[in-house]
Amino acid sequence: MRYEDVICPFCGCLCDDLEVTVEGGHISEVKNACGISRSKFMNHGANRLMHPTVDGEKVSLERAVEEAVELLSKAERPLVYGLSSTECGAIAKAVEIAETAGGIIDNTSSVCHGPTILALQQVGESKASLGEIRNRADLVVFWGSNPTEAHIRHITRYSGMPRGMYVPEGRKGRKIIAVDVRETGSTKLADQFVKVRPGSDFELLQALRAIVRGRELPVEEVGGVPMQRIKELADQMKSARFGIVFFGLGLTQSEGRHMNIDAAVGLVAELNRHTKFVLTPMRGHYNVSGANTVTTWQTGYPYAVDFSRGYPRYNPGEFTSVDLLSRGEVDAALIVASDPASNFPVDAAANLAKVPVVTLEQKTTPTTMLSRVTIPVATAGVEAEGTAYRMDGVPLRLKKLVEPPEGVRPDEEVLDMILKGLKEAKR
Amino acid sequence: MDGIEVTLISGRTARQGMGLEEGKLSERYTQSVNTVYLNPEDASNLGLARGGLIKVSTVSGCVTVNWGGDAGLDRGMAFFPYGPWANQLYASTTDGTGMPQFKGITATVSAAEDSRVPTIQEIVESIRGGKRL
Numbered sequence: 276m277r278y279e280d281v282i283c284p285f286c287g288c289l290c291d292d293l294e295v296t297v298e299g300g301h302i303s304e305v306k307n308a309c310g311i312s313r314s315k316f317m318n319h320g321a322n323r324l325m326h327p328t329v330d331g332e333k334v335s336l337e338r339a340v341e342e343a344v345e346l347l348s349k350a351e352r353p354l355v356y357g358l359s360s361t362e363c364g365a366i367a368k369a370v371e372i373a374e375t376a377g378g379i380i381d382n383t384s385s386v387c388h389g390p391t392i393l394a395l396q397q398v399g400e401s402k403a404s405l406g407e408i409r410n411r412a413d414l415v416v417f418w419g420s421n422p423t424e425a426h427i428r429h430i431t432r433y434s435g436m437p438r439g440m441y442v443p444e445g446r447k448g449r450k451i452i453a454v455d456v457r458e459t460g461s462t463k464l465a466d467q468f469v470k471v472r473p474g475s476d477f478e479l480l481q482a483l484r485a486i487v488r489g490r491e492l493p494v495e496e497v498g499g500v501p502m503q504r505i506k507e508l509a510d511q512m513k514s515a516r517f518g519i520v521f522f523g524l525g526l527t528q529s530e531g532r533h534m535n536i537d538a539a540v541g542l543v544a545e546l547n548r549h550t551k552f553v554l555t556p557m558r559g560h561y562n563v564s565g566a567n568t569v570t571t572w573q574t575g576y577p578y579a580v581d582f583s584r585g586y587p588r589y590n591p592g593e594f595t596s597v598d599l600l601s602r603g604e605v606d607a608a609l610i611v612a613s614d615p616a617s618n619f620p621v622d623a624a625a626n627l628a629k630v631p632v633v634t635l636e637q638k639t640t641p642t643t644m645l646s647r648v649t650i651p652v653a654t655a656g657v658e659a660e661g662t663a664y665r666m667d668g669v670p671l672r673l674k675k676l677v678e679p680p681e682g683v684r685p686d687e688e689v690l691d692m693i694l695k696g697l698k699e700a701k702r
Numbered sequence: 703m704d705g706i707e708v709t710l711i712s713g714r715t716a717r718q719g720m721g722l723e724e725g726k727l728s729e730r731y732t733q734s735v736n737t738v739y740l741n742p743e744d745a746s747n748l749g750l751a752r753g754g755l756i757k758v759s760t761v762s763g764c765v766t767v768n769w770g771g772d773a774g775l776d777r778g779m780a781f782f783p784y785g786p787w788a789n790q791l792y793a794s795t796t797d798g799t800g801m802p803q804f805k806g807i808t809a810t811v812s813a814a815e816d817s818r819v820p821t822i823q824e825i826v827e828s829i830r831g832g833k834r835l
Contacts, residue, residue: 595801638726
């Protein structure tokens with residue numbers, strides 16, 4: 276059986292042109308995939324968790340759910356976290372679980388593009404779909420982003436190489452500028468590499484903004500970039516027909532965090548006095564955008580939402596997972612499609628290890644290794660269908676290609692079982 | 703030389719992405735994230751031997767890892783792929799943003815003699831409050 280137009284559930288590109296061959300219930304071939312995507316499809320069955328466990332002992336799914344319900348219903352400050360690598364139906368159930376438990380719902384954007392959301396809520400954004408960028412953009416800026424490693428087909432599918440309706444020459448019709456603190460595959464591929472001193476992105480963005488506005492700055496360089504070079508950049512940006520800034524964690528995880536994004540939005544707003552310019556965050560996990568979207572539908576807020584007072588309250592810095600854990604505030608956790616024990620700073624991970632954790636996961640991770648309850652689940656986009664949101668906010672339907680291991684269910688079904696048990700326990 | 707101060711940058715790599723899809727306990731994943739990359743001149747000044755180990759320390763923690771050379775890094779800069787080994791070094795303070803600073807922190811790197819790279823099981827054990835790394 277050969278499936279066409281398969282969507283890759285790895286990164287925020289959600290490439291939708293994969294061809295997957297299934298033979299005897301197993302994936303035998305993947306075409307059009309990048310190396311990471313190929314690894315995901317070909318290894319989805321490798322090293323799987325096969326049975327639910329409680330305290331390391333193999334149990335039935337029903338027993339594991341019962342234990343999860345017990346832990347969450349007795350907790351005073353339960354945290355529901357992860358969600359960016361699963362589909363929207365599961366995310367909706369997770370939000371409802373957090374509400375029912377009177378806990379906190381947070382997703383991995385709090386440690387990736389959370390600062391982006393903070394900034395965009397303050398100053399707005401000028402955005403476009405990847406299709407529009409593919410067809411129109413003649414100047415592409417990657418700022419603090421390395422797509423050759425993290426979004427491998429982005430440049431070939433959407434931003435750099437394709438022949439677009441108004442960019443018929445393809446790569447030759449587009450200028451690519453990479454701004455980074457170090458040389459990467461993306462800076463080598465770009466037409467121009469602007470090396471900025473670490474921790475100086477905010478200053479460089481503000482200097483560019485001032486120059487675009489026509490101001491003179493009485494300095495010789497900003498962030499290690501000579502003023503003459505900054506003026507050239509400003510001229511190139513102003514003279515583009517359609518410009519785009521794709522920015523990554525180089526801005527959100529470095530000194531300044533959300534203020535870096537604020538400055539980037541300010542630069543793009545200033546450029547729109549001269550030409551059409553947009554910006555788009557390079558979202559990492561394939562459905563982190565969906566996690567923000569679904570959580571916003573249901574609570575009004577995209578992440579870091581607390582239900583302890585019976586209604587949703589939003590406060591990144593207080594209700595974000597790393598902050599909650601580092602303060603030792605959480606007394607139970609439900610982790611879905613994420614590995615915070617690997618991805619959080621050691622202090623926060625250590626406090627997670629002190630509380631009972633329920634984890635829904637496909638494979639063994641440091642988080643499953645320290646969990647009281649582990650429940651294996653199907654891989655969305657391979658073993659289960661569902662909806663995911665691309666980095667530009669376009670929803671796409673993931674396909675089910677093969678059956679999950681026997682007895683293993685999708686995240687949404689397991690979360691629904693926990694939710695029903697929790698409602699019963701709270702009654 | 704005893705050690706040098708570097709600006710530590712963490713980030714994604716394609717090898718890390720391919721490895722994690724095999725599994726967090728896979729050799730491919732481990733090898734993709736337990737290596738710090740240094741400017742080759744810095745490595746030479748530290749007297750690092752090919753195949754040797756380095757100790758990376760910050761105010762928040764320290765870890766022994768493999769090292770590799772990367773001429774794309776300026777002197778005084780180091781790159782550490784995201785993962786359990788890198789996260790031994792970062793503080794959980796977020797300055798009210800929810801986001802720890804994973805890029806641009808100060809670290810000290812030095813040759814690590816008579817040491818070894820901790821396994822992922824040892825890292826999990828230390829997270830649980832067991833033996834420190």
